[in-house]
Amino acid sequence: MPDPRIEQTLPQVLAKRVAELGDKPWIVCGDKSYSYRAVDDQSGRLATGLAGRGINSGNTVLLLLPDDIEIIHCWCALAKLGAIEVPVNTHLRGTVLNHVIDDSRARACITESRYLDRLLEREEYPYLEALIVAGELSAVQRVAVERRFECIALEACFDDEPLAPGDNAPRFNDVGAVMYTSGTTGPSKGVMVTHAHSYEYALAVAENLDLNSSDIYYNPLPLFHIAGQWAAVYASCIRGATVVLAQGFSAKRFWNDVRQHGATTTFLLGAMANWLAQLEPQDDDRNNPMERMLVVPLLPDTEAFKQRFDVLVCAIWGSTEVNCPTRSGFDLVDSKTCGYICHDRYEVRIVDDNDMEVPPGVPGEAVVRAKEPWITMAGYWNNPEATVKAWRNQWVHSGDMLMRDENDNLYFVDRVKDAIRRSGENISSMEVENEINAHEPVLECAVVPVDSEHTEQEVKAYIVLKEGAGAFDHEAFIRFLEPRMAYFMIPRFVEIVDALPKTQTGKIQKFELRGRPNSKDTWDRVSAGVKLSKT
Numbered sequence: 001m002p003d004p005r006i007e008q009t010l011p012q013v014l015a016k017r018v019a020e021l022g023d024k025p026w027i028v029c030g031d032k033s034y035s036y037r038a039v040d041d042q043s044g045r046l047a048t049g050l051a052g053r054g055i056n057s058g059n060t061v062l063l064l065l066p067d068d069i070e071i072i073h074c075w076c077a078l079a080k081l082g083a084i085e086v087p088v089n090t091h092l093r094g095t096v097l098n099h100v101i102d103d104s105r106a107r108a109c110i111t112e113s114r115y116l117d118r119l120l121e122r123e124e125y126p127y128l129e130a131l132i133v134a135g136e137l138s139a140v141q142r143v144a145v146e147r148r149f150e151c152i153a154l155e156a157c158f159d160d161e162p163l164a165p166g167d168n169a170p171r172f173n174d175v176g177a178v179m180y181t182s183g184t185t186g187p188s189k190g191v192m193v194t195h196a197h198s199y200e201y202a203l204a205v206a207e208n209l210d211l212n213s214s215d216i217y218y219n220p221l222p223l224f225h226i227a228g229q230w231a232a233v234y235a236s237c238i239r240g241a242t243v244v245l246a247q248g249f250s251a252k253r254f255w256n257d258v259r260q261h262g263a264t265t266t267f268l269l270g271a272m273a274n275w276l277a278q279l280e281p282q283d284d285d286r287n288n289p290m291e292r293m294l295v296v297p298l299l300p301d302t303e304a305f306k307q308r309f310d311v312l313v314c315a316i317w318g319s320t321e322v323n324c325p326t327r328s329g330f331d332l333v334d335s336k337t338c339g340y341i342c343h344d345r346y347e348v349r350i351v352d353d354n355d356m357e358v359p360p361g362v363p364g365e366a367v368v369r370a371k372e373p374w375i376t377m378a379g380y381w382n383n384p385e386a387t388v389k390a391w392r393n394q395w396v397h398s399g400d401m402l403m404r405d406e407n408d409n410l411y412f413v414d415r416v417k418d419a420i421r422r423s424g425e426n427i428s429s430m431e432v433e434n435e436i437n438a439h440e441p442v443l444e445c446a447v448v449p450v451d452s453e454h455t456e457q458e459v460k461a462y463i464v465l466k467e468g469a470g471a472f473d474h475e476a477f478i479r480f481l482e483p484r485m486a487y488f489m490i491p492r493f494v495e496i497v498d499a500l501p502k503t504q505t506g507k508i509q510k511f512e513l514r515g516r517p518n519s520k521d522t523w524d525r526v527s528a529g530v531k532l533s534k535t
Helices: 010-021 036-052 069-081 094-104 113-119 139-148 195-208 226-239 251-261 270-278 302-309 384-390 429-437 474-484 510-514
Strands: 025-029 032-035 060-064 084-087 108-112 130-134 150-153 175-180 190-194 216-219 242-245 265-269 292-296 312-314 337-341 346-351 364-370 396-404 409-415 420-422 425-427 442-451 457-465 493-496 522-524
Touching (some): 025 069, 069 084, 094 175, 113 139, 139 150, 216 251, 226 265, 265 270, 270 292, 270 442, 302 312, 420 442, 429 457, 442 510
Parallel strands (some): 216 242, 216 265
Antiparallel strands (some): 337 409, 346 364, 420 425, 493 522
């Protein structure tokens, strides 16, 4: 049973697990294991030390840390203080990193020595004053840091005594995190997340995966991301499971890791599942302990994936702003669904540009309203204008284009900004990508709109080929697609690239591709004289 709403703070949930499970492993990282009790004790000692250095309830604190036990200790310690964690993508640097640092208004950053060069690239910060550093600093680093910041060793922040519960303990409706979403048309925005909100997100994953205390959860997603921190680590805490930190996804080592740890469940992005599906079939593919997977979005041939690896698969839809208003269970209605609406907790509408609800079968933007308090975003940090825009007409606007059927099953169509308009038709870039990925030489792809010389837009595909695929036959590629999709969806432009720009979670950053002009390496179906059949 879920914890009562007023008891859905991380310190409360962790305290319950310690009372129930004590020395059971919660976190496995490399060859080390950390029990619920050990993490609770260490984070409590760290909370005392941080409080002694001026970090208090309501303060924002940046976490620029790798996927190791330190970020778990810091997350739990800040929660015990009632402070607000600001996890930072470890790939950020330069202007984008500076925006997160400044916008968060954090005066302290807990980081590791490997990231110091990024923080030292800039001479002055308007708010940042102190660096709490894990790992050894070289003599040169120490001089450079101490010239600019108060420098504290993280290990020196662990007090002899854990923090005693007191007036600073957070409530379920207090903001516990500011999570910065990937900016596409402008600077990234910090989503204010309450403790109840993060609990609800983790619980949604736990419910969908049927997570239980006997499970070992394999987590390949980074801990600065909600799908790593909440969907894996927090969901495991709620259900008393053990979570393995993979410290990054690797298709080549995935099944070896799963077998080594006896992992029974996981959460994969669709691209990750696709990479597993692209592996050469092995005789022992079905010989693994993995039982249940959450895959977002589903693969076009989910049934074949399930049969090959002998796993159950479920789906979900959500975001940092709207939480997770859907479930699917393992009895999927098809390989395109992202679940059915949870009417006991949420209202979901599919609307047009004027926020008018559209009928089943018609794509539109998904807007969400919660029936329980504090489980969708509390707004954008330091950005009231964006908050008002997102909450217009009293619904949180997701920015996702979905479609609903008569039974309230939802189908993800595209990001609103990624949809393509051609020949008077709206095209889902995701649907085109699914078919392109089915072509044998293709490893992965991204489909974006480009301006047409006539009106509306043309379809362009950026394609990464499998290793050893050889020369790409563009006309054979077009003939492969013709029977699989409407003529107006077939790309006019194709560009073979070595890699696609991605976030650390494996999401393709299409906004970088949308702005690229065609180059000498871009193949043009029209110029090549390859004509389409419109039947």
